[in-house]
């Protein structure tokens with residue numbers, strides 16, 4: 001993995017204390033720029049907001065545990081097939097995620113941090129998408 005993991009961890013730590021404000025901003029950003037994905041989500045997504053953020057926290061906490069990380073991403077990717085999360089939606093979610101992190105990190109955000117997040121999101125999304133593509137062969141996993 002080429003992403004600078006210390007930058008991922010430190011920038012996430014700056015944003016994390018903002019709590020549910022962060023996920024509210026993320027979904028507002030995502031739906032404003034990609035209204036087509038809104039129907040995939042339940043009308044009331046408060047609970048979902050917390051789950052996505054908890055999952056990101058768990059991923060960041062396991063950046064150095066490649067086996068755990070990949071296992072988590074594969075399971076997440078397989079479940080996302082059922083949510084209608086098509087591969088072409090992943091870049092939109094990545095853009096909104098990075099815009100959100102940049103917004104809450106404020107002055108602490110740098111081009112190096114952005115590069116690290118673009119790289120890590122590339123790994124996250126390609127692992128999820130690949131697992132989703134084989135989901136039919138591993139049904140129930």
Ligand code: HEM
Nearest residue numbers: 037040041042048051052055056079083085089090093124
């Ligand atoms: C960093 C990448 C992502 C992470 C960490 C993530 C995380 C999560 C988590 C934790 C859940 C809760 C259910 C579960 O654990 O299976 C969830 C649900 C969901 N995710 Fe994601 N997700 C990601 C990317 C995406 C993408 C690219 C889409 C495409 C639009 C998407 C659409 C959804 C939908 C539609 C649900 C169900 C929501 C509902 O029931 O209202 N996610 N996601």
